[in-house]
Amino acid sequence: MPGYLRPETAQGQFLNFAKLLEFNQQSMPFASASIGKSFRNEISPRAGLLRVREFLMAEIEHYVDPEGGKKHPRFVEVKDLEMSLLDRNVQLSGSTKTTKMTIGQAVETGLVDNETLGYFLGRIQLFLLKLGIDLNKLRFRQHMANEMAHYAADCWDAELQTSYGWIECVGCADRSAYDLTVHKNKTGAPLVVRATRAEPLRIEEYQIDLEKKKFGPRFKKDAKAVESAIDALSQELREKLSLDLEKDGKIEIEVAGVGSGKVELEKDLITIEKRTRVDNVREYTPNVIEPSFGIGRIMYSMIEHVYWSREGDEARGVLSFPPSIAPTKVLLVPLSTNPAFKPLTQRLTSKLRRLGVSNRVDDSSASIGKRYARNDELGTPFGITVDFQSVKDNTFTLRDRDSTKQVRASEDEILAALKSLTDGDETWADVAKRLPEFTGQEVE
Known part of the structure; x- marks a missing residue:
């Protein structure tokens, strides 16, 4: 097959x-x-x-x-x-x-x-x-x-x-x-909606009745084809045939594949009358x-649109993925390999995971600037720096990828800001208005 x-x-x-x-x-x-x-x-x-x-x-x-x-x-x-x-x-x-x-x-x-x-x-x-x-x-x-x-x-x-x-x-x-x-015509399945009308619709139409006891024996194996042809008759043709039936006592209709292609029906086999039908349902x-x-x-196209380079340094590429689609939302950057930073980094990682904010840690020996730069190229929108001040008072700096600006606040405030930023409830401008700007050396 x-x-x-x-x-x-x-x-x-x-x-x-x-x-x-x-x-x-x-x-x-x-x-x-x-x-x-x-x-x-x-x-x-x-x-x-x-x-x-x-x-x-x-x-x-x-x-x-x-x-x-x-x-x-x-x-x-x-x-x-x-x-x-x-x-x-x-x-x-x-x-x-x-x-x-x-x-x-x-x-x-x-x-x-x-x-x-x-x-x-x-x-x-x-x-x-x-x-x-x-x-x-x-x-x-x-x-x-x-x-x-x-x-x-x-x-x-x-x-x-x-x-x-x-x-x-x-x-x-x-x-x-x-x-x-097309699917309905090919399969015969009624792919339609049946909606109850707000007001019933009264329709005047010509309806056809067949005398089945005589109709079947008369046409035998062709009965189904003849009946289908009768059902397919338009209202205009039904009106004409009703007048012919009244006048001549018989009518002639075209039925492909039966006899000569035309079938004669007498008054005792068929009745065509104009009746009023009340329709409560609209089918469409x-x-x-x-x-x-x-x-x-x-x-x-999106990757092309969000890619740019830092002014004055074309080698420093940036992918400005919106936080909602960035694969990694936050980079955690310990200032050095000092053992005092590890518990803080682990705690932040755990809390961010519970908030549903994807993150990763870069504790390599490269400078903090290089670590941020290579994650800018990966599109990571935010970064948290863990430093000696963090050990003293549990505050952290939060860095914005595109502007390289930073704010500093308590752990809870930083986590709340990240959740809001990654959910799209706030922008960096909103966060920068309510959290104090970090006045130390900016990490670029």
């Missing part, structure tokens, strides 16, 4: 739609997400993580009721977010000049198709900025009509500027109801808004 490698993680979510809807207690809207390996047939893999055959992909499928304009209850949280947008009309003119506007304005003017799509575009920007992406190297480009999937209502790419130019790292598309409709196929993240491309 041949095997196939998936080109995206989305389809597994669509196949599980009915179960996901059940988990969400049949309520709309809702979303699912997955992350995993995907595969593409890249002819010439190149440029590091930018073009590879096997890559990590994360996708969100947000299912929304198409009736009502695809509103989003939390759109107000991002509507004032300013974004750099490159729409298709600007691209058609041969320009790549972006327009800065709030996502609220973009949705209001119709540049972005709907609120839910706009909400996710805003959230994508906030996510990328939290990773350390440079806002000046981020833009959202709208797909041209000839590159957008035939089923998409609108599609935007978050592009990041790198040494290889502008790179698509996140796509956000309104995929309409395409995927669920949800539309899908899909943000799709290329994890490798985001990481590659």
Whole structure:
């Protein structure tokens, strides 16, 4: 049996739609997400993580009721977010000049198709900025009509500027109801939402009744095909056939593969009447808004964006990882190999571990400046120096990687500050305002 490698993680979510809807207690809207390996047939893999055959992909499928304009209850949280947008009309003119506007304005003017799509575009920007992406190297480009999937209502790419130019790292598309409709047609599974109507809907329609006791013996093995053809008749055709049946006492319908392709039905076999039906339930196929993240491309671009060198010394590189994503949050640096420092270092390590703050100790014989410098290159955002003053009064210096500024405070205050910094509740500027600056020699 041949095997196939998936080109995206989305389809597994669509196949599980009915179960996901059940988990969400049949309520709309809702979303699912997955992350995993995907595969593409890249002819010439190149440029590091930018073009590879096997890559990590994360996708969100947000299912929304198409009736009502695809509103989003939390759109107000991002509507004032300013974004750099490159729409298709600007691209058609041969320009790549972006327009800065709030996502609220973009949705209001119709540049972005709907609120839910706009909400996710805003959230994508906030996510990328939290990773350390440079806002000046981020833009959202709208797909041209000839590159957008035939089923998409609108599609935007978050592009990041790198040494290889502008790179698509996140796509956000309104995929309409395409995927669920195709899966439903292929499998026969009812991938739909059944919602109770606020007001019952009264529908006038032509309904057909068959005299089954006569119908079966008349058509025998072809009965099922004939019945399917009758069920498929449109309302317009049913109206015409009801008049023909009343006038002639018989009608003729087309049934492929049965006899000459046409079947005659008399009054004693079929009845067509106009009736009123009360519908209390609305059945619909949800539309899908899909943000799709290329994890490798985001990481590659982010590392380029956060790398810089100290002024006047290009050899001193720094990776300014935000604390939330830095592999190691804190470097513990004993001033020397003096045995008095070891108990303090061990105690700090233990307490930081319990706080969930990853840390490591560098007690090598290199100078304290060199130890900090090489960890700046690894992206460690903070450092604690253990010195002789620490032995005397249990105070420590806390160093910020990017500014090299330091504050000094008690053990509890330093630990509380680190927890707050790594959780994203405070910035270094906040901590520097409330903890005393270390006025001794700064460690660079």
